Amino acid sequence: MRLSAVWSEALRNLATGTSRLVIAAAVLGSALAGLSVADGSAVVSLVDDAAGYRAAGSAVSTLSSTGRVDGGACEALVGLPDAEHAGAMRRAPADLVALTMPASPIPTYEVTPGFAALLTGSMTDAGLLVSDAAAEALGITAGDLLQTSDGDAPVDATYTYPDDGRRSGLGYAVVIVTGSGTYDECWLSQWPQSPDSTGLLATVLTHQPADPSGRDEAPVLSQLNGRLGAAMDAASLFDLRPTRALPWVALGVGALLGVVLVALRRLELASARHSKVSPHAQLLQVLLEATAIGVTAAGVMAVPMTVVIARAPVEAALTLGVIGARTAVLGAAGLVVGAVAATALVRERHLFRYFSDR
Known part of the structure; x- marks a missing residue:
């Protein structure tokens, strides 16, 4: 046929x-x-x-050690495999006082540029960031001038920090981007998560004790938000x-x-x-x-x-x-x-x- x-x-x-x-x-x-x-x-x-899981900050690891975090070393962690953002923060010497709310100083933090990127989701040249909750209370948005006891300060950006189980403190706050000195915490956002890379957070500590008496507390390695579990192996x-x-x-x-x-x-x-x-x-x-x-x-x-x-x-x-x-x-x-x-x-x-x- x-x-x-x-x-x-x-x-x-x-x-x-x-x-x-x-x-x-x-x-x-x-x-x-x-x-x-x-x-x-x-x-x-x-x-x-x-x-x-990522939106809740569960993929963010933090290392706390008052006055012993090298900001530059913390920022350098962004070069690790699968690292998204890394940055350091510390409490500012004085809280910001807005003229519209003089009796209620706003908790203020100083951070490195990488930390600002971790909050906003992308690299930014912002110098002053205000949380959504604080911005709503103050009646301001990004681009406005914030009148403070130290003069007017332009609000470069706002950020979202929901109350979803993550560590409190930044939900109602002002963040100022700096780039020098030592800090209190280093945050690393990484996806997929890697225990090996998280362990490298300890390398950002300076050798000099913050307390001259040498009685510093041991560094604390933790998770920004543990509500959804300590780790998520998406590939598995x-x-x-x-x-x-x-x-x-x-x-x-x-x-x-x-x-x-x-x-x-x-x-x-x-x-x-x-x-x-x-x-x-x-x-x-x-x-x-x-x-x-x-x-x-x-x-x-x-x-x-x-x-x-x-x-x-x-x-x-x-x-x-x-x-x-x-x-x-x-x-x-x-x-x-x-x-x-x-x-x-x-x-x-x-x-x-x-x-x-x-």
């Missing part, structure tokens, strides 16, 4: 419904969509959990998610459907063999038909998966695309393998049995 004749027969079967293209693609496409969306939703949930959670095997389930679903489709056509296939159609030509014909069904099913699956990707966080889009593609390929491959294997098991000598079982 010539190749052109095989192509022609496969196209005819697809066009006339003999291959059950529409219903088979709808069934397989729906199954693949359910599997890929289920796995994709689990991934989106993990991404949201990681984003919430992704690798061990319960839905990780669903793409392989798609392979089994496709294979089962391929077998069923051929089982429904055993009589037709055996009759073709009786009419001198070669087994190799028939296998190629079924392969072509199954491939067409698999490709169509992948197209059906792509519609809901595209919606999931469009609504997902940007950082999850590539992973979701990979999950969708893997599920589609495995499902289509399973269909082809199942259909071809089932066709290879069809025997011409069983023609009358197939007829009686019809």
Whole structure:
């Protein structure tokens, strides 16, 4: 049987419904969509959990040692692998007094530029930062002049520091960016978290004791917000998610459907063999038909998966695309393998049995 004749027969079967293209693609496409969306939703949930963990400051490690933190050494920690921001802070010698609230000095802190970036989320040249709560109480916004007992001070930026379990102190405060001297604390924001890098926080301490008597308290290494757990291994959670095997389930679903489709056509296939159609030509014909069904099913699956990707966080889009593609390929491959294997098991000598079982 010539190749052109095989192509022609496969196209005819697809066009006339003999291959059950529409219903088979709808069934397989729906199954693949359910599997890929289920796995994709689990991934989106993990991404949201990681984003919430970071937004709460749980990925920020702090080292406290009054007057012993080298600001430059603390800032240099930003060069560590996966480090996002690093900076030092100390309580200012005197709190800022706003003329609109002279009886209520605002807690004031001096910080390095990296600490200001940690608060605002990006590097900034700001000299004066005001927390959202303080800015609301003072009735000011970024760009306004803050009238103080020491003169007018331009507010370069505001920052958010919610009461969500993180250490208190900066929720209602003014932060002044400086760049010299020693500090009381060093903060390191890192994602993914690394215990080795966190341990390097101790390297920012100066060798000179802050207390001339040498009775300094031991440095305290802690987490800015421990409400969501001491650590979050996002990579392990992704690798061990319960839905990780669903793409392989798609392979089994496709294979089962391929077998069923051929089982429904055993009589037709055996009759073709009786009419001198070669087994190799028939296998190629079924392969072509199954491939067409698999490709169509992948197209059906792509519609809901595209919606999931469009609504997902940007950082999850590539992973979701990979999950969708893997599920589609495995499902289509399973269909082809199942259909071809089932066709290879069809025997011409069983023609009358197939007829009686019809």
